[in-house]
Amino acid sequence: xxxxxYFIIGFCLWLLLTLSVNLDHLIAGVIVVLLGTIIxxxxxxxxxxxxxxxxxxxxxxxYIPFFIWYMFKANIDVAYRVLHPERPIKxxxxxxxxxxxxxxxxxxxxxxxxxxxxxxxxxIDDDYLYIHWIWVESTEIEEAxxxxxxxxxxxxxxxxx
Amino acid sequence: MISPIGWIIIWxxxxxxxxxxxxxxxxxxxxxxxQASTKCVTLGTFGxxxxxxxxxxxxxMGIKALxxxxxxxxxxxxxxxxxxxxxxxxxTKLWKGTVVDKYGEDKLGGEQIDKNG
Numbered sequence: 001x002x003x004x005x006y007f008i009i010g011f012c013l014w015l016l017l018t019l020s021v022n023l024d025h026l027i028a029g030v031i032v033v034l035l036g037t038i039i040x041x042x043x044x045x046x047x048x049x050x051x052x053x054x055x056x057x058x059x060x061x062x063y064i065p066f067f068i069w070y071m072f073k074a075n076i077d078v079a080y081r082v083l084h085p086e087r088p089i090k091x092x093x094x095x096x097x098x099x100x101x102x103x104x105x106x107x108x109x110x111x112x113x114x115x116x117x118x119x120x121x122x123x124i125d126d127d128y129l130y131i132h133w134i135w136v137e138s139t140e141i142e143e144a145x146x147x148x149x150x151x152x153x154x155x156x157x158x159x160x161x
Numbered sequence: 162m163i164s165p166i167g168w169i170i171i172w173x174x175x176x177x178x179x180x181x182x183x184x185x186x187x188x189x190x191x192x193x194x195x196q197a198s199t200k201c202v203t204l205g206t207f208g209x210x211x212x213x214x215x216x217x218x219x220x221x222m223g224i225k226a227l228x229x230x231x232x233x234x235x236x237x238x239x240x241x242x243x244x245x246x247x248x249x250x251x252x253t254k255l256w257k258g259t260v261v262d263k264y265g266e267d268k269l270g271g272e273q274i275d276k277n278g
Contacts, residue, residue: 114238
């Protein structure tokens with residue numbers, strides 16, 4: 001079942017990329033997507049039905065502008081630190097705990113943390129994430145989790161779990 | 162009307178790319194440099210791609226630019242994460258101004274902070 005869904009998504013992506021319905025392009029697309037499905041289909045989600053649940057899509061659409069806003073803030077922050085004559089940085093690697101359970105949600109949390117102000121994921125270890133922070137505000141696990149992870153967790157929990 | 166907006170977004174993207182590159186030169190160690198380059202270059206290049214999409218509209222080129230932008234958003238943090246973990250395990254020391262290193266304490270047997278450099 002999940003192989004079929006993977007194939008359909010891959011083929012739609014191929015159609016978007018080529019934007020033509022030539023027979024040549026379609027045959028090449030089927031071959032390439034089949035190859036991809038055979039190799040990577042096994043890593044795909046176990047419950048493809050999650051794609052069709054509308055409340056997940058709704059929260060995902062809410063999440064995109066929120067995320068882009070945070071990304072913009074991150075860039076202003078880095079620009080400030082780069083252009084300031086005294087280079088105001090106080091870096092360190094802290095440890096935080098996440099309450100998310102599924103792997104895909106953790107991956108999105110790690111990616112979101114990397115692209116947001118001053119923080120970057122080094123390693124995921126079960127429930128704990130190691131974060132390189134350019135301006136360390138707290139070294140305590142609980143407080144650092146609250147500052148770094150909690151803005152994203154409430155969205156990601158609704159999307160992926 | 163859409164064309165000037167596209168150009169403005171492209172130029173904002175170029176500006177962030179330049180800032181990221183300056184950060185690559187100014188920051189002291191691998192980890193801080195990765196911070197600057199990953200964030201700025203991701204948003205900068207994503208901005209350029211969105212700008213191209215706005216200029217070209219729903220043509221093959223515009224759609225390809227948009228899809229490239231989305232792939233960039235998904236893959237660039239993963240690449241930065243791999244580089245960072247690689248340099249931690251290789252033993253690259255952190256800058257002397259670093260205040261805490263929980264990763265070194267937990268996994269590498271002691272803080273990996275460079276006292277001299």
